[in-house]
Amino acid sequence: MTESPRAAEPHVTVSHLRHHFDLSAGRLARLVSGGERKILRAVEDVSFSIERGETFALVGESGSGKTTIARILAGLTPTQLGDIRIDGLPVGAARGRSADSAEIQMVFQDPYASLNPRWKVGRIIGEPIRHLPAEERDTRVAELLELVGLHAQDAAKYPHQFSGGQRQRIAIARSLSANAPFLVCDEPTSALDVSVQAQILNLMRQLQGQFGLTYLFISHNLAVVRYMATQIGVLYLGRLVEVAPAARIFSAPRHPYTQMLLEAVPGRERRGTAIKGEMPSPITPPTGCPFHPRCPHVVDICRREVPAFQRGVACHRADELQLPGTAEREAEAL
Amino acid sequence: MTVHASARRATTAPHAGAAEPGPATAALDVRDLVVEFDTDDGPLRALDHVSFSIARGEVLGVVGESGAGKSLTGMAVSRMIQPPGRIAGGEIWLAGKRIDQLPRGEMRRIRGKRIGMIFQDPMTSLNPLFTVGDQLAETMGVHLGMGRKAGRRRAVDLLDEVGVPSPSDRVDAYPHELSGGMRQRVVIALAMCAEPELIIADEPTTALDVAVQAQILDLLARICRDHGTSMMLVTHDMGVIADIADRVAVMYAGRMVEIGSCAEVTDAALHPYSRGLMGAIPTLEDRGQPLVQIPGTMPRLSAIPDGCSFHPRCDKAFARCRTDRPEPLAVGDRRVACHLYDDLAPEDAQ
Numbered sequence: 141m142t143e144s145p146r147a148a149e150p151h152v153t154v155s156h157l158r159h160h161f162d163l164s165a166g167r168l169a170r171l172v173s174g175g176e177r178k179i180l181r182a183v184e185d186v187s188f189s190i191e192r193g194e195t196f197a198l199v200g201e202s203g204s205g206k207t208t209i210a211r212i213l214a215g216l217t218p219t220q221l222g223d224i225r226i227d228g229l230p231v232g233a234a235r236g237r238s239a240d241s242a243e244i245q246m247v248f249q250d251p252y253a254s255l256n257p258r259w260k261v262g263r264i265i266g267e268p269i270r271h272l273p274a275e276e277r278d279t280r281v282a283e284l285l286e287l288v289g290l291h292a293q294d295a296a297k298y299p300h301q302f303s304g305g306q307r308q309r310i311a312i313a314r315s316l317s318a319n320a321p322f323l324v325c326d327e328p329t330s331a332l333d334v335s336v337q338a339q340i341l342n343l344m345r346q347l348q349g350q351f352g353l354t355y356l357f358i359s360h361n362l363a364v365v366r367y368m369a370t371q372i373g374v375l376y377l378g379r380l381v382e383v384a385p386a387a388r389i390f391s392a393p394r395h396p397y398t399q400m401l402l403e404a405v406p407g408r409e410r411r412g413t414a415i416k417g418e419m420p421s422p423i424t425p426p427t428g429c430p431f432h433p434r435c436p437h438v439v440d441i442c443r444r445e446v447p448a449f450q451r452g453v454a455c456h457r458a459d460e461l462q463l464p465g466t467a468e469r470e471a472e473a474l
Numbered sequence: 475m476t477v478h479a480s481a482r483r484a485t486t487a488p489h490a491g492a493a494e495p496g497p498a499t500a501a502l503d504v505r506d507l508v509v510e511f512d513t514d515d516g517p518l519r520a521l522d523h524v525s526f527s528i529a530r531g532e533v534l535g536v537v538g539e540s541g542a543g544k545s546l547t548g549m550a551v552s553r554m555i556q557p558p559g560r561i562a563g564g565e566i567w568l569a570g571k572r573i574d575q576l577p578r579g580e581m582r583r584i585r586g587k588r589i590g591m592i593f594q595d596p597m598t599s600l601n602p603l604f605t606v607g608d609q610l611a612e613t614m615g616v617h618l619g620m621g622r623k624a625g626r627r628r629a630v631d632l633l634d635e636v637g638v639p640s641p642s643d644r645v646d647a648y649p650h651e652l653s654g655g656m657r658q659r660v661v662i663a664l665a666m667c668a669e670p671e672l673i674i675a676d677e678p679t680t681a682l683d684v685a686v687q688a689q690i691l692d693l694l695a696r697i698c699r700d701h702g703t704s705m706m707l708v709t710h711d712m713g714v715i716a717d718i719a720d721r722v723a724v725m726y727a728g729r730m731v732e733i734g735s736c737a738e739v740t741d742a743a744l745h746p747y748s749r750g751l752m753g754a755i756p757t758l759e760d761r762g763q764p765l766v767q768i769p770g771t772m773p774r775l776s777a778i779p780d781g782c783s784f785h786p787r788c789d790k791a792f793a794r795c796r797t798d799r800p801e802p803l804a805v806g807d808r809r810v811a812c813h814l815y816d817d818l819a820p821e822d823a824q
Contacts, residue, residue, distance in 0.1 A: 201683040303771055333539040333710065338754035338765035345764070360684060363713070367756035367765065390758060404688035405758060406679075406713035408737070415685050418653055466758045 149228050150189035151354045152196075152213075152322055157222035159183040159208050159378075163423065180423050182208040184378040186222075187449075190371070192321075193348065195355040197365040197386070199401065200375035201419050206358045209375075210326045213356060214246040226322060242268055245315035249327035251307035255299040261285075261310055262295030268318035284313040288343060305336035312343065322354045329364065341367060362405050366390060374398045377422055377430040382453045391465040394453040397431045399463040429456065437461055500527040501569055501671050501704035502551065508563035509543075509550050511775075518775045520546055520559070522728045525802065528672070531702045533695070535719030535736065537712060537751075539772055542725040544708045548674045551706065552589050553581045569671050587617040590665030590703075594677035596657035599664060600649040606633070606660045607645035610667055617668040632663040637693060655686035659693065666697055673698075676708045691717050712755050716740050724748040727772055727783040734808030744810045746788045782813065790814060 161180040164170060170177070183205045190196040198206045211217040213224060215231070224231045226243050245268070248254040255264055265284055266277045282292035288309040299307055308328060315323050328344070329337040341364065347353060359365050365372060369386040374395065382395040393399040400415055416434045420426055426433050432442040437457055447454045455461070509521035521543050528534045536544045549555050551566055553573070566574040573584060585591075593599055601609060610632060611625030620628065626645065633641035636659040649657055658678065665673050675694065679687040695718045698705050707719055715722050716736060723733040724745065732745040743749040753766030770787045773779060779786055785795040794813050802809040803816055 201685060305771070334712070335539060335751060335754045335768045336771070338756075339767050341756070342764050342767060361756075362684070363756040363758055366758055366760060387760065390760075400685060402758075404685045406684075406687065406691060406711065406717035407758070408716040408740070410688065410717055415688055418655055418686060419683070 151192040151194075151227065152190040152356070153223075153225040153228075154189065154209075154213070155187045155223045155225075157183055157186045157209065157212065157219070157224070159205075159212060159217070159220050178423055181378050181425060182422060183212075186375075186378070186380050188371075188373050188380065188383055190322075190354055190356065192354055193352045194370040195348070195357050195368050196371045196373065197357045197359060197369035198373050198375055199359065199362060199365055201360065203377075203419060203422055204375040205378040205422075206360075206375055207326055208378075210246070210324050210356065210358050214244055214324045216246070242318045242320050244322050244324060245318065245320040247308070247311050247315050247323060247325040247328045250331050251304055251311055252299075252331075254311055255307055257299055259298075260295065261297055261299065261302075264299070264310060265295070265314045265317050268314065268320075280317060281313075284317055287316070287347070288313045289339075303336075304332055305339055308332065308336075308340050309343065312340075312347070316347065316351075321352070322356070324356045324358075326358045327360070328357075330359070330361070337364070344368070362401060374401065377419065377425050379430060379454065380449060381431065381455070384452050393463050393465055394458050394461070395431075395455050396435045396437050396461070396463065399465075400434070402466055429454075499529060500567070501530045501532070502706065503527040503567040504547075504551065504564065505567075506564040507547070507550060507561070507566065507574075509546060509555060509559060510562040512558040512560070515776070517562070519562075519778070520728050520775055521550065523564070524725075524728075524730050525564075526723055526730060526733055528704045528706060530671075530704055531698060532721065533698055533705045533707055533719045535715035535722040536706060536708045536725060537710065537715055537722060538725035539710065539751075541727075541772060541775075543728040544710075544725050545676050546728075547725070548591075548676050548706060548708050551672075552585055552591060552674055554585075583617075586613065586670075587668040588670050588672065590668070590670040590673040592658075592661050592665050592673060592675040592678045594680045596654065596661045596681075597649065599661045600657060602649050605646050605648055606652070606663075610645075610660075610663060613664055614667050628667070629663075632667055633660070636660070636663045636666075636697075637689070638663075655682055655690065658682065658686075658690055662690075662693060662697065666701065666703065669701065669703075671704060673703055673705045674708070675705055677710070678707070679714060680709065680711070687714075694718060712740065712752065724751065727778055728775065729783060729811060730802070730809075731784065731812070732808065732810045733802075734806075734810075738806075738808060744805055744808060744815065745784075745812045746790050746814070747784045782811075794818070 159182045161182055163178040163180050165175055186209060188196065198209060200206055208217065212219055262281050265281045269277055269280060281295050285292050285294055290306065290309055329340050332340060348355065357368050366386060372384060372386050372389045373380050374382045374397065376397050382398045389398060393402060404415055428444050429442040429447050432438045441456050447456045505525050507521055507524040508519065510517040510519050524547060536547060538544045550561055555561065561574055565572060568588060607626055607629045610629035611622060614620040614625045614628060630641045630645050633644055638644050638656055638659050679690050682690060691714065697703060709715060719736045721734060722736045722739045724731050726747050732739060732743060732748045739748060740752060743752050750766050750768040754768065756765060768787055773783060781797045782795045782800050785791040800811045800813050802811045805815050
């Protein structure tokens, strides 16, 4: 391992990630019934990188592959094809370096399911650092509890004694205990009420500033993403269709799907939408550009060829289209 | 359809910005509604003197956090509260007819016919063993006395109206053969098939993706406009409220703390709780400042504080907030339950 080039390369690099789920019936059953193989293409050739201390948000509808990518990055789903590097080192190697520096931690959506109900909070938060001497570990747990806005004495309580927002604070404390510099957050506030969501989002931003954390942030809520993200990747049927700095995605989307997502956000400024149809099944994706059956700008080539991902967008007509952003939407509403 | 929001709102909302409708003209008028749950330790008050009304063709959004009582209000209006819960006081008037004391049998004829209902999960309203056409025809048979054949024909028309593609085929589909968005369209068709005066929609788009949600919201707005149906829209999502509601009611710990036109409440809320709630919601514009945090959490029903139930979390609270319960006060076209707005409030409190 070299010492110096850390700053020169992105903190996290994901290249050509692919993940297919085989949903076919068994071979014999297929022989008997004459059924065909069913492959769910959850992730198709996804590449992106995240700079140190930044928040990269993945947005998209259900079934677009957001959670599969998160689970692969966190090591919960084995990598089928593709390469994940942290500080330029393949993830497995990075993990092997030393036991106390787990490189990636995850914060889950449902704080009622992600904490073991039979463990005390102190044990939950101390789990990633269980190799440390008990005294050191207890000090660290107390420190972390204070850091996320709880009390040191809370270590002796069980998860059921806390509200949803407090449990998400515990989950965040656990993800920080081993000093992981990279957190994968899968819909961390979707299960929370808005006032509690505000507390958790503010806490996450504050911790990021304090420790220079890197976040992969997954959400279907574009307003939440606007508040948190520095970079945004838009997923459609397992493919990245656009990647850009957050402000640019909202002011000048380049992919028609990105624009459709922005138009669909409910609010006073929303126009009566021209949104067509629903996302097709990832088992039988359309030919050519996966978005073409719903795209208002479709031309012949879109039906035949999958557009290459170039200069931040995967659209045959990206250079000629001028798509309105949210600023136009507000101006028109006035 | 590329109508601008403003135009869309103008057509759906003849009452936008207007004061509350009087009981004679209102589609729904609720006065001092109290709902209690009997427990071993005595009754728990889950709704505490809730009053509001909805004009014909108007969409009233009811917003609040989990446990504030918004769904319960909808259940009380449709008289679906089960023991140990009960309506312990107040009056509910549906288009000039008092319904809170009607016997069960008579209420059953009103529910589904004059009050339509839409819930978050379409499968709670659909029977998985019957085709959607059968379910629509049955509902119209019960409430409109429509025959099987006529019912089926009407079902095809209704599916077409709610935007189900190829309705003459889909009328024979079972619920599991439809996507979530399509199922919710069928539920909307069921809710409106007997031409009710009022639709109660409880989180109708919460389980849907944002693009499908936009389609369903447009559909609900169109139905209220075309049929003059009133709607009580219960949701935790202020974006959804701002999208289609004419007026909005904010609930906190079983009480209605503020009610007024959607634009006024979202842009310039009066009650400190609604103000905090609006500031806590991220928006598509970058405001460049942290989200507003309301300290603490909503109290349990068994431990509602004296005086104003929000006072322990309120940064504007003064002595009287801890002892006297604030009654709803008229401020312009709004009503707000907060001591800051009566004459006895300290000069500098607001």
